[in-house]
């Protein structure tokens with residue numbers, strides 16, 4: 172299944188979690204991969220795994236992508252290693268999740284930096300090359316908590332709401348250039364972090380300040396009664412990255428086990 176053969180994909184925030192799953196899936200579909208993260212530790216090992224998964228080439232570049240210079244440095248590294256970028260997955264992010272009034276100015280800034288500024292700077296860095304080649308796929312990883320609200324998520328939702336909103340205007344501006352912009356918007360995803368919270372040990376509930384076990388949250392709030400798997404998010408990203416998704420543009424795609432519907 173080499174649907175993405177000949178394509179170069181950049182995945183941000185790929186050192187772990189959903190980003191790693193997305194990079195692995197795109198590699199399995201034949202794309203060359205450039206992965207980036209502020210945490211350089213996991214990137215080198217993942218490169219070897221990506222080649223084993225099917226990527227014809229894999230490179231990594233550690234950078235703080237919330238800074239314009241970080242995104243520009245990634246662009247330079249990708250141009251050197253692969254020549255160009257066809258697919259940009261703006262996955263870097265993650266919340267500082269806490270009640271709104273418990274945030275500090277610093278945690279609010281971090282929340283916007285990690286999720287929204289990484290997306291803005293990387294899109295601005297890679298878009299001109301896509302326009303020049305008249306092909307591009309920009310896929311932002313948003314969050315369904317923008318629609319469902321969810322306790323302690325207001326600051327995070329402000330950042331992800333911007334990530335969602337960005338694609339509609341960009342789709343309007345650049346559709347005629349062969350570049351598409353979409354958001355994949357997950358509900359709760361069974362990442363390594365959530366897996367760690369799934370323990371039945373009562374100390375785990377205390378450690379993560381949870382009053383209800385995540386299994387119970389899924390049972391009560393998600394009609395599918397389970398969290399989404401990382402590979403299910405990755406499969407949808409892979410579809411949007413392909414040639415056949417060329418008319419899918421400016422959309423928010425929820426992946427949420429029917430937790431929220433339009």
Ligand SMILES: NC(=O)c1ccc[n+]([C@@H]2O[C@H](COP(=O)([O-])OP(=O)(O)OC[C@H]3O[C@@H](n4cnc5c(N)ncnc54)[C@H](O)[C@@H]3O)[C@@H](O)[C@H]2O)c1
Nearest residue numbers: 184188189208209235236237262263264265285314359360
């Ligand atoms: N886990 C979920 O249930 C869930 C639900 C909805 C949306 N999301 C979103 O999906 C994406 C991946 O989530 P995850 O759970 O795998 O998160 P994660 O925290 O495990 O991974 C995010 C990665 O982004 C990197 N990153 C953060 N700031 C960065 C920066 N400034 N520059 C470069 N890299 C940076 C981190 O180092 C980390 O490796 C995030 O955007 C998150 O907001 C996650």
